[in-house]
Amino acid sequence: MRLFMDARYTRTDFHDGISRYGSSLIAAVARMSPAVEVTLVISDEAQLNLLPPGLPWVKATDPTSPAEPLLARQLNPHRPDVVFSPMQTMGSAGRDYGLILTLHDLIYYQHRTPPRDLPAPVRLLWRAFHLAYWPQRLVLDRADAVATVSETTRTLMRRHRLTSREIRIVSNAPQPVVSPRDPELPPEKSLVYMGSFMDYKNVETLIRAMAHLPGYRLHLLSRVSADREAQLAAVGRAAGVSEDAVLFHHGTSDEDYAALLRTATALVTLSRAEGYGLPLAEAMAHGTPVVVSDLEIFREIGGPDGGAARYVPLGPVPVGGGPAAPEGDGSPSGLAARVLELEAPGAFAEASRQAVARSAAFSWDASARALVDLARELAGRRARARRRAEFTASYTG
Structure with missing residues (x-):
């Protein structure tokens, strides 16, 4: 299975939340199975400094580019089976692959101030986007399946009917700690x-x-x-x-x-x-x-x-x-x-x-397994649908 993972939200200096989520998940997926061919989608080669080394990559436009809705034109020639994005805004028009989008939370419906590092026009659109739930429904229903990081968010998504697609949990997780602190040593104040x-x-x-x-x-x-x-x-x-x-x-x-x-x-x-x-x-x-x-x-x-x-x-x-x-x-x-x-x-x-x-309830390996299982299901469904279409075309022809 050829799984493309959107790494265009990776920072070039130090990780923020989305950057760390994406890069940690990529690393866990890449080491879990040789049957999964992981390819990175980047927008800046400097992003490779904070991504697992040695993985193949393709370069695409920045996710805030006006060309984002037509991103599939850049990815289709590489023939991915499934594309995973750690955000929900990945362009999908004309795609020829399975697509998994991620919605981390609904916090911007309560607090509509957008991230300060976004360009001013994007910040304006971001604020307008969160004035109602229907734009989010349109965005998420473009995917074959939707991922989120917690049961709390999945419950809220269902409550507000944010998507008709299946919602799977691909949880956030801490970085592995080899040896936790000694619990018997008194802490500092x-x-x-x-x-x-x-x-x-x-x-x-x-x-x-x-x-x-x-x-x-x-x-x-x-x-x-x-x-x-x-x-x-x-x-x-x-x-x-x-x-x-x-x-x-x-x-x-x-x-x-x-x-x-x-x-x-x-x-x-x-x-x-x-x-x-x-x-x-x-x-x-x-x-x-x-x-x-x-x-x-x-x-x-x-x-x-x-x-x-x-x-x-x-x-x-x-x-x-x-x-x-x-x-x-x-x-x-x-x-x-x-x-x-x-x-x-x-x-x-x-x-x-x-x-x-x-x-111990949260690990990147467990999240990677959840993502790969979902991607395999989508790839299988698409392969079966393609075979049915080919059979129907040959029979009717």
Whole structure:
């Protein structure tokens, strides 16, 4: 089977979420079976630096190009059996192959601000696209099957009838960890946040919580604009948080990220909405517990409350039996209380062990098997349909 995998969303400098998803899935598929011939579809040869080496590739136009709807004209001559894209926007007009499109989440229907690195015209179209569900239905029904990364998203897709096609889960996953941290070693009084600084991420509440966690330090790892950093620093000052309790890293390497996770008390996030929550799985793979907002997707990843994960309710949280806390979504004191639970004798060690066990539910190898199984089914269906058409043509001729 000739499986073409769309790698045009791969970054050329460092991975973001879609880039890492695509490249990790490609690597897992490429090593699983010699019966699957993997070919990369790239738009920039610099993308090969962050993709598995040695795989054949074809170059196509950038996915934001006006020529994207006619992409099949570029791929048809290479005769793929099935093409997989880690996004749902791949052009398909006139295709002569099976097509699997991916919808990761429905988050942009709640928060319509598009990714900032997209060209202005694409950002405008992106915002307009998410004003109603019917454009998404038209896009997804162009495929033979649709992939998504979680049961939570699949349930939402069915609820909103986003496609008439079969929906399969090809999950996100953490990178393999050979040796998780020693659960018996006391953690440092540090907390790790990996994510963007968009409004719905609710980073303000994480910062306010540091006023209730004396001796702890919050590491904010992602890149942040100067204006947004100034806003968040002002939030901390207003809440009485010392300057050295919050550290902006302005981006970090995979190695430094892993090192911080392996010494921290917990990974934290109070996001109001999330498509998946890969940092949770990454933290748990290293044996680091997570303290997170009580979202359905986080429950799917983190498991039962009090095990690998501790959940903080969203919305106003009563404090001491009194009126609702005024801080907005989640409560700084509520987050702090859940972090401090890990200081109880034996609590961190048990949570660390459960985190490693929980992370085993997610692996790129399992995701690769799910994708290849689906691709083989589609290739088989198309081959049978082609034979029937040939037979009918010869019989009627």
